Every structure is written in structure tokens, then in C-alpha cells.
Amino acid sequence: MINKKYERVVFAFFMGMFMSFIMSFIITYINVGFVANFISIWIKAFLIAFACAFPIITIVAPIVHKIVHKLVIKI
Numbered sequence: 001m002i003n004k005k006y007e008r009v010v011f012a013f014f015m016g017m018f019m020s021f022i023m024s025f026i027i028t029y030i031n032v033g034f035v036a037n038f039i040s041i042w043i044k045a046f047l048i049a050f051a052c053a054f055p056i057i058t059i060v061a062p063i064v065h066k067i068v069h070k071l072v073i074k075i
Contacts, residue, residue: 012061016053024049 002010024046032041 008061009058012054012057015061016050016057020046020049020053 025042028038028042028045032038035041
């Protein structure tokens with residue numbers, strides 16, 4: 001198992017991977033449709049999106065967590 005101190009990095013990795021995977025598929029389909037080389041175009045888009053998403057989520061997730069924490073009513 002992975003040490004608890006790496007939880008934020010692991011979260012950012014998987015969140016970035018899943019979101020990039022799904023969003024790059026959708027946007028690639030919208031832009032080019034299911035063409036003969038769709039998979040190669042999509043994988044290239046996914047790799048670029050993931051390279052951007054991972055560091056962005058690493059930085060933004062703690063900020064969003066603080067905002068949500070302040071907005072949610074505590075019972």
C-alpha cells in the first residue's frame with residue numbers, strides 16, 4: 001500500500017488520469033469523429049491533457065477543498 005502522506009499526490013494522479021481519459025475521448029470525438037486513426041489522435045490528446053491535469057489538480061485540489069469546507073454547513 002501507499003503511505004498516507006502521499007494521499008494528495010495519488011488522488012491528483014488518478015483524478016487527472018480519469019478526467020483526462022474521458023474528456024479527451026469526448027473532445028476528440030467532437031472534433032474529428034470516429035476516423036480511421038481515432039485511437040492515435042485520442043491517445044495523443046490524452047497524454048497532453050494528463051500532463052496538464054496532474055500538476056493543476058495537485059495545486060487546485062487543496063484550494064477547492066478549503067472553499068468547500070467553508071461553504072458546507074456543519075451539523
